[in-house]
Amino acid sequence: MIGELIRTPGALGGFMLLVLIFGFAPGIVLAVIVRLIPDLDRRYELQAELYEVPRWERPFWVAEQFEVSLRIGMVPRVEWGWGRFVWHRCKLESGLASTREYPDSFEVPDDEVKTEIRPGDHVKLMWSVRRFPGERMWVTVTERTGDRLVGTLNSMAIYVYMHPDEAIKFHIDDIIDCALDNDELAIEAEAA
Template sequence: MISDLLIAQGAIGTFMVAIAVFGFAPGMVLALIVRLIPDLDRRRELQAELYEVPRWDRLFWVAQQFEVALRTGLPVHIEWFWGRYVWHRCTLESGLKSHRESPHTFEIPDRESKSAIRPGDRVKLMWSVARSPGERMWVTVTHRKGDQLIGILDNYAVFAFLKPDEKMKFHIDDIIDCIFEEDDVEEAELAA
């Protein structure tokens, strides 16, 4: 009986489509859908629930989850995009430029200190934010190539639409303050 079905014309192709539609597609589509949902725990729950739903109902269940994700998650993403790129646009400001404009009141680290910055050190950068006061936040340096640096944001932003642990690319002239990793270690040893 099964051998007769498999040798019928187009049976292998139909079988492969059925595997893709009922086996592979629901999991892959759900993995894309859950990215819209901001709550990480809910994302994991949905992915675990998929395999509790009977195989024949999975397509409809995934479609329902898409509707839920659009209703609950999409407004959050739109709000974040609107805030970050339209309403509260933030741009990294040059510390060197601010120092040149006000050399007596705006101090920055000297060239030697800046050239000594290595991965693990912390630097302070400043952002101008449209329609809000600017912000100054600490960034831990992760990579350095000449005067170009990459780091991870250490602060929670108040006005700028930036997330903690967000990756930052910046130039050495953007730095307005720095703390070297060995200074942190020495302070911790003195405090103990």
């Protein structure tokens, strides 16, 4: 009986296709799909659930998980990229230009204070965002080369599509406020 089935034209190929579809493919495809999901525990959970699903339902179950991983994995990444680079394009604003435009109401640190800024100091920068109000956030200076600075974002952005600890390059004239390390030491010494 089995010998007759194997000798039938196309039977061996059909059998191999069934083994692939219901045997190997669901596990391999699911391993690729779960890479889209940011939560590591959820990845392991889905891979363990695969072997609880009846073998004949596994290809369809994996297809459902593909939809889930697209929704919770890819969609937020695409939204983030779209928001940051297309929809909410933000621009770092110059504190010096703002104080020249509004001299009575917008103050920035003077040039003497700005020359004292070193790595480890905190500075406040402001961003304008199309379609939304701008934001002012604190940045920790990590490098300084003349008037060019590099720092990491300390704040959690609301309108600006940036992550905390993201590296930011800026000019000394972009600073709207600062908290120097030596200021903090002076405050601590006065309190003691």
